[in-house]
Amino acid sequence: MAIDIKTPEEIEAMRVACRLASEVLDYITPFVQPGVTTAELDRLCHRYIEEVQQAVAAPLNYPPGSPNPFPNAICTSVNHVVCHGIPNEKPLKEGDIVNLDITVQKDGWYGDTSRMFVVGNKPSILARRLVQVTYECLWLGIAAVRPGARLGDIGAAIERHAHHHGYSVVREYCGHGIGRRFHEEPQVLHYGKPGTGIELVPGMTFTIEPMINAGKAPTSVLADGWTVVTKDRSLSAQWEHTVLVTETGVEVLTTSVGCPKPPEIVRDRFGDGFIG
Template structure:
């Protein structure tokens, strides 16, 4: 199936689903502290999505071809885990970094976002820098989104910034179109050459979710069939937003009252719409 251009009604529904996904992260933030298990974070998020929001946790039992069904409602990737970490009984420690990846389904539409957390706010200098650079990579990619731009523009901006900072970009996993399905076309890689790839059109909705490693880019899977780790066991970070290509720029859909601010180091561009909340 090709790229699906969303109708005004579908865009309105995506705005709701994406805001709700971000609000799950707002809700769970106070619970991310030393001593909590990722299994407990999963339970709390599941209950909030189902009982408070009336949503379906998209990852639960998700099984693309070649995979066993994912057993939990969120993904929790700690330290050297790159993505798709399965929540479990091991407690978080002060100084750990953890990515919480949330996808909800509301009225048939998916909202997808993730944030990094430094447990106890006492991470190493490297951990803090990696999380910050990765967040800036996300926003540099967002800044490139507008009608007529190409996916290579996004990937190049992310790759150049990450590598200039001394980090590496995971190339095996990427952003993706999203809507009624969890994963749609196009694939949005986080590396590339400017002026290449799919040309962006108004009404496209997709994620940008760079995975940046402190060491080398090589990755490997764990025996659970889902969790991906850095091969050299270096730290890895990821941030994710879902974006809408508008008539003259981009709208960030996965924004809520508790969303981290746009990095001050990223120049303000009038075409980027970021909703504000009282």
């Protein structure tokens, strides 16, 4: 399938959907506390998307027609869950780490983003460090985006930083093109070699969403057919943004008032902003 290059009008529609996705994370942040269940976080996000944003929670019943569609409005991945965690009634505990993955569909366009949350005020040094390094991996991948660069440059930047800190990169799951469809071409691997892969051109929109493990890289899928966990049950972290290749570099589309700023490691390029 060919890569869909977005027009200026289409990019503007995507900015709206992407901003809404980020605003869901702004809204839910105060609720991520010890004792709350991921099922309650799901209910709150679903209500906000439908009633406040007048939009659609894209993960719910995705993919259409599947014998085992995703059963909830958001993905909630706790501790050793890598991605696609199904919300449940188990309360979050002090020191847990959880990824909330939000995809909003608005007027036919999709915006996809996720953030890590440390539950409570006493995270382990390992958990805090993993979350921070994974955030840096995301932004080093974003910093590699510019016209003429290659998809392999993104993956190489992420892999290099993760390995430098002794972490592993999940290889079975990757970023993806996005627009009028939840998942489009190209696939965006979080590992690779510089100068390889598809050339980036203005108008491309895709997600970068590295999944970084504190232990080994292999994963497995639970019996529910969705929840992906680390095989060695080590902690895993993930951050995600939807980005646009511009004429001069990259624009992060999934931004909002409460969106975390770029980390120090890329501050010389991005400052406190999101356009390079």
